[in-house]
Amino acid sequence: MLKVRLKASQFLATMYSTSLQFNFRTNPFLIPQRRCLHPSIGFFCSAKASSSTSVVLKRKRRGLSSSSSSSSYPSPYFYQQNLGYGRFAYDECESASESDRDTESSKQLGESTLHNIEEWRWKLSMLMRKKDDQEVVSREKKDRRDFEHISAVATRMGLHCRQYEKAVVCSKVPLPNYRPDLDVKRPQREVVLPYGLQSRVGDLLEAHLSKKSTNKENLAHNASLRGSNGNNSPNDKELYENEKPFARSVVAERILKRRSLEMRNKQEDWEGSPEGQKMRELRRNLPAYKEREALLRAISENQVVVVSGETGCGKTTQLPQYILEAEIEAAHGATCNIICTQPRRISAMAVAERVAAERGENLGESVGYKVRLEGMRGRDTRLLFCTTGILLRRLLVDRKLEGVTHVIVDEIHERGMNEDFLLIVLKDLLPRRPELRLILMSATLNAELFSSYFGGAPMIHIPGFTYPVRSHFLENILEMTRYRLTPYNQIDNYGQDKMWKMQKQTIRKRKTQIASDVEEALEAADFGQYNPLTRDSLSCWNPDSIGFNLIERVLCHICRNERPGAVLVFMTGWDDINSVKDQLQAHPLLGDPSRVLLLSCHGSMASAEQKLIFDKPEDGIRKIVLATNMAETSITINDVVFVVDCGKAKETSYDAINNTPCLLPSWISKASARQRKGRAGRVQPGECYHLYPRCVYEAFADYQLPELLRTPLQSLCLQIKSLQLGSISDFLSKAMQSPEPLSVQNAIDYLKTIGALDENENLTVLGKSILNYMNLHFLLRLLHCYFGKR
Numbered sequence: 001m002l003k004v005r006l007k008a009s010q011f012l013a014t015m016y017s018t019s020l021q022f023n024f025r026t027n028p029f030l031i032p033q034r035r036c037l038h039p040s041i042g043f044f045c046s047a048k049a050s051s052s053t054s055v056v057l058k059r060k061r062r063g064l065s066s067s068s069s070s071s072s073y074p075s076p077y078f079y080q081q082n083l084g085y086g087r088f089a090y091d092e093c094e095s096a097s098e099s100d101r102d103t104e105s106s107k108q109l110g111e112s113t114l115h116n117i118e119e120w121r122w123k124l125s126m127l128m129r130k131k132d133d134q135e136v137v138s139r140e141k142k143d144r145r146d147f148e149h150i151s152a153v154a155t156r157m158g159l160h161c162r163q164y165e166k167a168v169v170c171s172k173v174p175l176p177n178y179r180p181d182l183d184v185k186r187p188q189r190e191v192v193l194p195y196g197l198q199s200r201v202g203d204l205l206e207a208h209l210s211k212k213s214t215n216k217e218n219l220a221h222n223a224s225l226r227g228s229n230g231n232n233s234p235n236d237k238e239l240y241e242n243e244k245p246f247a248r249s250v251v252a253e254r255i256l257k258r259r260s261l262e263m264r265n266k267q268e269d270w271e272g273s274p275e276g277q278k279m280r281e282l283r284r285n286l287p288a289y290k291e292r293e294a295l296l297r298a299i300s301e302n303q304v305v306v307v308s309g310e311t312g313c314g315k316t317t318q319l320p321q322y323i324l325e326a327e328i329e330a331a332h333g334a335t336c337n338i339i340c341t342q343p344r345r346i347s348a349m350a351v352a353e354r355v356a357a358e359r360g361e362n363l364g365e366s367v368g369y370k371v372r373l374e375g376m377r378g379r380d381t382r383l384l385f386c387t388t389g390i391l392l393r394r395l396l397v398d399r400k401l402e403g404v405t406h407v408i409v410d411e412i413h414e415r416g417m418n419e420d421f422l423l424i425v426l427k428d429l430l431p432r433r434p435e436l437r438l439i440l441m442s443a444t445l446n447a448e449l450f451s452s453y454f455g456g457a458p459m460i461h462i463p464g465f466t467y468p469v470r471s472h473f474l475e476n477i478l479e480m481t482r483y484r485l486t487p488y489n490q491i492d493n494y495g496q497d498k499m500w501k502m503q504k505q506t507i508r509k510r511k512t513q514i515a516s517d518v519e520e521a522l523e524a525a526d527f528g529q530y531n532p533l534t535r536d537s538l539s540c541w542n543p544d545s546i547g548f549n550l551i552e553r554v555l556c557h558i559c560r561n562e563r564p565g566a567v568l569v570f571m572t573g574w575d576d577i578n579s580v581k582d583q584l585q586a587h588p589l590l591g592d593p594s595r596v597l598l599l600s601c602h603g604s605m606a607s608a609e610q611k612l613i614f615d616k617p618e619d620g621i622r623k624i625v626l627a628t629n630m631a632e633t634s635i636t637i638n639d640v641v642f643v644v645d646c647g648k649a650k651e652t653s654y655d656a657i658n659n660t661p662c663l664l665p666s667w668i669s670k671a672s673a674r675q676r677k678g679r680a681g682r683v684q685p686g687e688c689y690h691l692y693p694r695c696v697y698e699a700f701a702d703y704q705l706p707e708l709l710r711t712p713l714q715s716l717c718l719q720i721k722s723l724q725l726g727s728i729s730d731f732l733s734k735a736m737q738s739p740e741p742l743s744v745q746n747a748i749d750y751l752k753t754i755g756a757l758d759e760n761e762n763l764t765v766l767g768k769s770i771l772n773y774m775n776l777h778f779l780l781r782l783l784h785c786y787f788g789k790r
């Protein structure tokens with residue numbers, strides 16, 4: 001017994017170190033739908049208004065008339081609508097790679113913490129400029145002096161500013177004494193209804209209302225008949241009961257037909273308008289357009305189609321739109337229901353926004369999105385962009401995806417855990433839903449693998465299109481910048497956390513296969529054609545460091561010598577981003593807010609903050625975005641001309657020495673490097689600076705190993721049981737690339753030995769506690785992120 005307990009506690013410790021990974025990435029189902037964790041954690045209590053730092057409410061875009069609010073405070077209805085309460089049923093967990101958030105630097109006693117007043121000025125001037133936006137909400141910790149500072153800036157700009165407990169609001173309209181949406185003591189909570197129930201209630205209500213009016217007409221008609229024919233006609237009850245099934249289906253049909261025709265008229269109006277024609281012209285220039293008919297034909301003739309499209313070809317923004325347009329043209333707009341999954345929140349939101357704009361609509365009309373804690377979807381939304389986790393969560397309560405006509409899974413080449421899980425579940429579903437269409441989209445050319453998994457599904461390839469993007473590898477960068485690498489200028493400075501991070505840098509040195517390949521490639525490389533300084537530098541290049549100083553030098557080079565345009569820097573995680581940002585802020589050029597706007601983009605940031613990366617800075621200011629691999633796929637930042645790629649991303653792997661799983665930076669794949677490069681050149685020519693030599697790039701794997709194969713199996717098995725996906729080995733054997741059966745069996749045996757699974761492979765109380773413990777750790781981590789405490 002003692003032995004078992006000991007093992008269980010060891011296991012818990014192991015889980016503790018990895019729980020974030022599994023809660024976020026692998027198990028979107030585990031997060032309770034009730035999201036209010038603690039009254040003081042505003043961002044968990046509601047949707048939009050709950051972002052941790054700033055939120056911009058868009059009034060007009062959500063269909064509120066501007067007249068109702070030009071001078072007065074918005075009604076509670078406004079907040080109800082704008083905050084998205086009760087509108088969406090599904091929630092999603094955050095991916096681990098996006099969630100490793102570090103603490104904010106601690107405050108100095110008695111000193112104002114408002115180190116980012118320039119950022120505030122910029123945010124407020126953006127607010128002034130955007131006529132659709134009404135206010136900025138910040139939940140960062142502030143004291144009275146900070147508030148006064150912000151309030152003074154806002155007042156000078158003619159804005160209204162108020163503090164509601166921990167939140168500060170700057171608004172174009174006068175603010176009330178009390179804001180229910182910012183009340184952390186009595187937070188408004190989202191009422192979560194399962195999707196199926198929501199739509200059933202909607203349909204029943206609609207049918208009921210239409211039937212009521214039909215019945216009224218019939219009753220009037222019968223009354224007149226009775227008046228003339230005496231008592232020979234059927235009584236009212238009989239009439240009502242006989243009519244019921246007939247009326248319901250006919251009424252529903254009529255409503256759907258009417259809506260479909262309305263959608264078609266609206267689409268035709270837009271296509272005929274000058275703006276619509278201009279947009280059409282732009283869209284026609286994308287390579288996907290040439291394949292439009294072939295794609296639509298393949299989709300109508302086959303249940304599964306695999307589309308491989310290189311970066312910039314238009315697969316993400318165009319293909320879902322082609323299906324929607326075709327359905328609307330065929331007057332089936334109101335009956336189609338297309339779901340397109342994206343691996344990340346930011347891409348789901350940004351793509352939905354772009355597609356809505358291409359259709360001349362506001363978000364929430366025919367195109368919407370749903371991501372963790374927020375979304376925008378209306379009655380007529382027929383094309384919904386959501387994260388993979390959201391769809392998985394829906395599948396848990398709506399196993400047949402009732403009403404859904406098309407599922408599009410984008411960026412499947414990334415082979416994240418959620419995507420692989422989703423494919424197993426969808427493959428199971430297809431025979432039970434023969435009319436459902438599944439379209440798999442991959443950015444790169446590994447379509448055969450997916451096609452054979454789905455029984456030889458047809459493949460369509462779309463060539464990519466980007467404006468020319470020049471690649472510069474480390475050797476060229478060193479020549480260009482004349483920067484000299486020494487053993488001493490490659491130690492990344494993580495500020496306060498230096499000791500801890502230094503240990504982490506040592507851990508990085510433990511060799512993985514790819515690290516050995518990189519070393520071999522470096523040994524075999526011949527840099528003979530480069531000048532001696534460059535050769536010296538290359539000989540002491542440290543592949544284990546991210547290279548903060550080199551990044552600084554490259555950014556300086558771009559700012560001083562290159563044409564205007566934003567820079568997107570790919571880092572590995574929140575800790576790197578923060579440390580580099582601190583370093584850059586201390587630099588005379590890069591830290592000068594009148595010349596450089598420094599922004600970060602990371603998975604644990606609020607969506608409103610993430611979206612700032614799409615805004616254009618003022619003329620003469622260069623935008624530099626420090627992002628994780630979350631900005632790698634599907635998004636287009638219009639003004640990005642330069643990409644800086646550190647060549648690494650965080651991924652789960654085993655620390656073989658401690659025998660614990662961990663999330664550590666490792667080399668990316670060639671596919672990822674191409675995707676990173678592809679973020680430049682989407683609307684104009686660009687440059688990509690890879691901070692590693694070309695020979696290292698050649699040593700990269702073509703694709704990253706699927707997360708399913710990198711993830712520790714014990715926790716994976718527990719996840720499968722908690723999701724009620726049947727026998728663990730049966731489920732895993734259905735994966736596109738399943739783990740070794742022996743390893744699966746060992747993991748199951750281990751879980752049985754410690755008592756997490758019983759003899760029949762059911763979760764025991766201990767197993768459930770482990771999962772809850774993992775959730776608890778997840779919550780602690782969130783609290784830690786929110787309050788900035790270690």
Ligand SMILES: Nc1ncnc2c1ncn2[C@@H]1O[C@H](COP(=O)(O)OP(=O)(O)OP(=O)(O)O)[C@@H](O)[C@H]1O
Pocket residue numbers: 286309310311312313314315316317318354443465633634635636638675678682683
């Ligand atoms: N927000 C935007 N603003 C301007 N142009 C855009 C925007 N979004 C997309 N585009 C244009 O549409 C093209 C296709 O974008 P899309 O996201 O569909 O590409 P993709 O084929 O999915 O590539 P990737 O997988 O690399 O994201 C872009 O290269 C760009 O020219």
